[in-house]
Amino acid sequence: MYNAIIKGTGHFTPEHVLTNADLERMVDTSDEWIVTRTGIRERRTLNGTENIGGSGMASRASAAALEDAGLEPKDVEAIIIATVTPDFRLPSTATLVQQNLGVGRAALMDIVAACTGFIYGVAIARSFVMTGMYKNVLVCGVEHLTSITNYEDRNTCVLFGDGAGAVVVSRAIEGNGNSGILSTYLSGDGQYKDLLHIPLGGSRNPLTPENANSAGRHIYMDGREIFKLAVKEMGDAAERVIADAGMKSSDVDMIIPHQANNRIIQALGKRLKIEPERVYINIDRFGNTSSASVPIALDEAKRNGIVGEGSVVLSVAFGGGLVWGAVLYRL
Secondary structure: OOEEEEEEEEOOOOEEEEEEEHHHHOOOOOOOHHHHHHHOOEEOOHHHHHOOOHHHHHHHHHHHHHHHOOOOOHHEEEEEOOOOOOOOOOOOOOHHHHHHOOOOOEEEEEEHHHHHHHHHHHHHHHHHHHHOOOOEEEEEEEEEEHHHOOOOOOOOOEEEEEEEEEEEEEEEOOOOOEEEEEEEEEEEOOHHHHHHOOOOOOOOOOOOOOOOHHHHHHHEEEEHHHHHHHHHHHHHHHHHHHHHHHOHHHHHHHHOOOOOHHHHHHHHHOOOOHHHHHHHHHHHHHOOOOHHHHHHHHHHHOOOOOOOOOEEEEEEEEEEOEEEEEEEEEO
């Protein structure tokens, strides 16, 4: 069995900023209400003049990750894209990213695991690398969430932003020391599927001329129930990967969690008895970018010197499905 490492990271967010003040002019809300309940002050969005789609954001984040890893597109043997907002139902966003980057023939797939998509992608990539199937796997979480957001729903429209984050999961070579992905855990429970979903647009309830403008084509979320379940399941997943790696929470240098809600993040830190300064938060600037949130935060933390070579990092996420998971890694 080979050791899998996170060799490079990258991210991309649009230039356009949607502030809480902007939302105050769009819907019945206020900056105080949003900040108190979510911790969000602004989010990035693709607008009409910069609509490069999810594949464009993913390609830019992925190119940055390859550069950081010191690899060329030809070195990539598989691309895994985690997204609930693909450019098209067919083909996969991974095929578009492959073409944009100039990657040669490679395994190409999209996965749908909502906000936990990046964690799932890393776990899959780790398995590919550990079994010797591939040496370098590109994993990207990307979301164009504003394309499925209902800006008449004050409870959800304040949450979401657009962006992409990527990593290269590679086979370790001699000299990598103790670096590597130490443990992963994935789980979910479909009985809670109706708490966070999009009712229309699939093959069971397709869009029609009659329902195309209804609220059913946008994200629906029961925030109160999601909060309770997220705190419990993210905490359980985090404790599981720490224990599986034979470590304790005191061994973790930084938690880089899914940026869903500041109160959820704070509750997670308290449960794990990890001080606030060891919990990375950027939700105030980017909002909830679903599968993109963890890799965006990881790349930002790394490029700002908050984590670096030898840092033990815990990432954990929870999302629609409901699905959740965690990954523990040493950079």
